[in-house]
Amino acid sequence: MDSLVQSVLKSSAEKESKYKTTEVVKDIEVDIDEGHLLAVDPNPLDIKLLRSERDSYLKALARNDTQLLINKIWELPVERVEDVIVAKLPEPRTVVPREKPLPKEKPMTKWTQYAREKGINKRKKGRMVWDETAKEWKPRWGYKRAGDDTKDWLIEVPDTADPYEDQFAKRIKAKKERVAKNELQRLRNIARNMKGKVPGVGLTPTDTPDKDDVSRALHLARKSTASLGKFTQELPKEKPAKHVGKKRKFEPMIGNFNEEKKRALDILNKITNKQPTLNITQATNQEIYTEEDQKRIGKGGRNHLEGKAEANKTGTGRASQKEKAGVEKAMVKRDEHPSS
Amino acid sequence: MRPLTDEETVAVFEKLSKYIGENIRLLIDRPDGIYCFRLNNERVYYCSEELMKRAANISRDNLVNLGTCFGKFTKTRKFRLHITALDFLAPYAKGFGVTAKSTTDCRRVDPMTIVCFHQADIGEYVRNEETLT
Numbered sequence: 001m002d003s004l005v006q007s008v009l010k011s012s013a014e015k016e017s018k019y020k021t022t023e024v025v026k027d028i029e030v031d032i033d034e035g036h037l038l039a040v041d042p043n044p045l046d047i048k049l050l051r052s053e054r055d056s057y058l059k060a061l062a063r064n065d066t067q068l069l070i071n072k073i074w075e076l077p078v079e080r081v082e083d084v085i086v087a088k089l090p091e092p093r094t095v096v097p098r099e100k101p102l103p104k105e106k107p108m109t110k111w112t113q114y115a116r117e118k119g120i121n122k123r124k125k126g127r128m129v130w131d132e133t134a135k136e137w138k139p140r141w142g143y144k145r146a147g148d149d150t151k152d153w154l155i156e157v158p159d160t161a162d163p164y165e166d167q168f169a170k171r172i173k174a175k176k177e178r179v180a181k182n183e184l185q186r187l188r189n190i191a192r193n194m195k196g197k198v199p200g201v202g203l204t205p206t207d208t209p210d211k212d213d214v215s216r217a218l219h220l221a222r223k224s225t226a227s228l229g230k231f232t233q234e235l236p237k238e239k240p241a242k243h244v245g246k247k248r249k250f251e252p253m254i255g256n257f258n259e260e261k262k263r264a265l266d267i268l269n270k271i272t273n274k275q276p277t278l279n280i281t282q283a284t285n286q287e288i289y290t291e292e293d294q295k296r297i298g299k300g301g302r303n304h305l306e307g308k309a310e311a312n313k314t315g316t317g318r319a320s321q322k323e324k325a326g327v328e329k330a331m332v333k334r335d336e337h338p339s340s
Numbered sequence: 341m342r343p344l345t346d347e348e349t350v351a352v353f354e355k356l357s358k359y360i361g362e363n364i365r366l367l368i369d370r371p372d373g374i375y376c377f378r379l380n381n382e383r384v385y386y387c388s389e390e391l392m393k394r395a396a397n398i399s400r401d402n403l404v405n406l407g408t409c410f411g412k413f414t415k416t417r418k419f420r421l422h423i424t425a426l427d428f429l430a431p432y433a434k435g436f437g438v439t440a441k442s443t444t445d446c447r448r449v450d451p452m453t454i455v456c457f458h459q460a461d462i463g464e465y466v467r468n469e470e471t472l473t
Contacts, residue, residue, distance in 0.1 A: 251343045253396060257374045257389055260343060264368045264377070267349045272362060 022071060024064045032072045035092025039069040107193035110185070212242065219244050341380040341392075341400055351419040352377065352384055352410065356429070359421075363432035383412045384419070386428065 031040040041061070049057045076087040108116070115121075128137040131146035138146035155167040206213060219241040223229035251260070344352065356364050367375065367386065374389040380403055387395070387407020395406040408428060411421040421429075440446075440457045449455065 250345065253342050253378070254393060255343075257376065260376060261368055261374070263346075264349060264353075265365065267346060268353055268357075268364055268368070271350065271353050271357060 020063070020067075022067060024067050024071075026064075026068070030065060030068050032069055033092055033094045034069075034072055034076060035090050036094055036096070037069065037073075037089070038092075038094060039065050041065050107189075109189040110192070215241055216244070341378050341396065341403065341406075344377050344379055344384065347417075348379065348384075348413065348419075349377070351413070351417065355411070355419045355421060359429050359434065360432040361434055366432060367428060377410070378406070379413075380406070383422075384410045386410050386425075 026041070026043055028042050031042065032038070033040075045061075046057065073087050073089075076089065078085055078087050080086070125140065127140060129140050129146045130136075131138045134146070138144060140146065149171065155171070157163055157165075157167060161167070222232045225232060353364055356367075360367075375386065376389060376392060378385050378387065378392055380400060385405070385407045391407055395403060408424055409422050410425040410428070411419055413419055441455065446455050
């Protein structure tokens with residue numbers, strides 16, 4: 001009798017050691033989100049155990065938490081589908097951040113913009129339509145579509161049309177033009193929604209075309225020959241085209257060394273001086289202007305110095321000083337006016 | 341291999357002037373012959389005219405080095421000095437020095453202490469020997 005009890009106890013103990021218990025006790029309850037099959041264990045780690053036998057400790061910990069999760073799953077309503085037991089998971093509670101950023105809003109095309117202003121809504125059309133001639137349902141568009149006018153073997157010539165005109169070719173041409181127009185509108189939509197300038201080719205339509213636009217277009221037109229404008233004849237007294245791409249050009253490797261040295265020294269002087277360079281023509285022009293203005297003021301002419309002074313703010317130090325003096329004079333003069 | 345363009349020259353000189361200032365003039369205008377800056381494989385070399393002419397016989401890809409490499413242009417066209425330029429910079433250098441207590445020393449001081457960072461040129465010690473503490 002005793003031996004029997006012992007053997008039963010022994011076997012049960014063996015079983016216990018082989019299969020670990022499903023009951024796991026934790027100090028703080030493990031937070032389980034069945035929807036995501038997620039268990040978060042807020043219990044602090046046992047530092048001593050973690051240091052001494054890390055792997056086995058972590059494995060045991062993971063096993064226990066997983067056991068808790070599986071216990072929770074078993075509490076859920078269970079059904080049997082084709083000999084497999086399936087649990088129905090509830091809605092997940094934990095909010096998981098998106099992997100990708102939110103999709104950007106698509107830029108509006110001219111049509112969508114217009115439709116929104118007018119309140120035009122998109123209506124869903126069915127994919128298949130009834131074809132009266134074939135007496136069957138056919139796709140609205142694409143291959144084997146209903147009412148395919150390219151498959152017509154005969155086209156009636158309208159009364160108003162030229163009887164010798166090829167009506168088939170006319171249809172093909174019209175279709176091609178519609179496609180081209182659509183493509184152009186697509187590109188225009190892209191260009192409209194692009195930030196910054198979109199490079200144009202040749203003389204692109206501009207709101208306010210100016211002389212430069214024309215000269216640029218002229219230059220491109222001349223270069224657009226098979227020989228890249230090599231044999232295009234120049235007009236007499238023609239000026240070289242402005243605003244045209246510049247070719248990269250380097251100094252010769254073995255050139256005039258004295259000149260090279262001079263160039264380097266010039267650049268060095270510019271760097272070390274750090275003084276603004278005096279634009280002599282601009283400075284003299286300003287000088288002449290101010291002198292003329294002063295003369296005019298002296299004669300009692302109309303005073304329009306202030307506007308000019310503003311326009312010339314970027315002038316050299318000396319000139320602007322003089323200008324200031326001029327402005328002061330002008331102010332004095334203006335004060336005198338009402339009294340006289 | 342080619343001479344530097346104006347923008348490149350400005351970039352190189354501005355960098356060099358931080359170290360040797362006006363003395364760049366002495367590099368360009370040398371009494372012992374003509375020296376020049378040349379660009380090959382985005383690297384700036386400083387060499388004598390004679391050496392440069394000889395090196396011109398070698399194709400650009402095969403030319404590893406000529407004269408002294410001063411530095412290179414980055415892809416954003418900034419100029420970076422190389423250590424090889426030191427031979428030319430050292431004799432003309434402005435002799436700038438920086439002194440401070442070590443980081444460990446600074447950490448150990450009490451919270452009210454003020455740590456100074458001293459920047460000085462090389463002659464300062466000689467000039468102010470008496471007054472320095």
